[in-house]
Amino acid sequence: MYRGIKMIKLIAIDLDGTLLDDDKHISLENKMAIQKAKKCGIKIIIASGRPYFRVKDILQQLDLNNNSNYVITYNGGCILIGDNSKIIYEERLSNKDICEIINFLDKYKCGIYLYCEDHIFRLNQNLKIANLKIFNKVQFEEKTIGELKKMNYANKIILADEVEIIDEIKTKIPKQFNNQYNIVRSTPYFLEFLPINVSKGNAIEILAKILKINKEEVMVIGDEENDLSMFNYAKIKVAMKNANFQIKKRADFITESNNNSGVAKAIEKLIFN
Numbered sequence: 001m002y003r004g005i006k007m008i009k010l011i012a013i014d015l016d017g018t019l020l021d022d023d024k025h026i027s028l029e030n031k032m033a034i035q036k037a038k039k040c041g042i043k044i045i046i047a048s049g050r051p052y053f054r055v056k057d058i059l060q061q062l063d064l065n066n067n068s069n070y071v072i073t074y075n076g077g078c079i080l081i082g083d084n085s086k087i088i089y090e091e092r093l094s095n096k097d098i099c100e101i102i103n104f105l106d107k108y109k110c111g112i113y114l115y116c117e118d119h120i121f122r123l124n125q126n127l128k129i130a131n132l133k134i135f136n137k138v139q140f141e142e143k144t145i146g147e148l149k150k151m152n153y154a155n156k157i158i159l160a161d162e163v164e165i166i167d168e169i170k171t172k173i174p175k176q177f178n179n180q181y182n183i184v185r186s187t188p189y190f191l192e193f194l195p196i197n198v199s200k201g202n203a204i205e206i207l208a209k210i211l212k213i214n215k216e217e218v219m220v221i222g223d224e225e226n227d228l229s230m231f232n233y234a235k236i237k238v239a240m241k242n243a244n245f246q247i248k249k250r251a252d253f254i255t256e257s258n259n260n261s262g263v264a265k266a267i268e269k270l271i272f273n
Contacts, residue, residue, distance in 0.1 A: 201229030
């Protein structure tokens with residue numbers, strides 16, 4: 001069903017928990033499989049919740065940081081040329097959105113992270129969460145709630161806290177928020193608030209149209225709730241062994257874990273085998 005290199009023309013790959021291992025490195029096996037796919041004319045798209053400045057080094061390692069490639073950042077909130085020379089698509093939260101979301105989250109005194117272009121602003125630091133590997137080498141700017149509410153726009157807002165606390169807060173999210181924002185979990189510790197039309201799946205659909213690629217020619221690889229929109233769009237859906245149950249349930253194929261070069265093994269089996 002999935003065999004035949006001619007069938008797949010685009011592979012969209014998540015980063016954390018997927019392409020990157022738990023130490024945030026790309027294995028040599030993953031790099032080699034991606035290069036092999038590229039040489040066969042397959043478009044490789046990194047689709048991440050991270051901002052561009054936090055994927056730039058990864059793009060460089062994969063030779064995707066040039067004007068013939070694209071990258072999806074902010075969970076689909078921004079599509080850029082690989083060398084960051086041009087923004088193809090962007091949607092952001094307004095000042096009204098920022099105030100509404102922060103007013104709700106601040107009641108629980110949880111960790112709040114507001115992303116705006118190349119800046120990450122933090123309110124209510126949680127030391128345990130701040131020490132997660134996903135935040136390695138990340139520079140934050142501490143802000144008061146008043147300062148955050150003066151921001152004109154934001155790319156996204158993250159609630160970062162203990163798994164149990166996030167589970168509890170999710171049950172208290174105002175019903176109207178579900179019609180105003182796309183609220184997705186990107187890790188067990190992160191709950192992200194995005195513009196309502198923003199998702200990785202929507203961004204991939206936009207790119208596929210630009211590249212004149214049909215959805216039947218798209219393969220996606222992911223591990224978390226924020227990857228579900230990619231699964232809703234693509235023909236071939238690959239879940240990591242370490243993925244959550246929602247992703248595994250929707251997958252056509254479950255590959256090895258992110259610590260065992262699962263991306264490479266999926267590409268080799270489904271594309272080249």
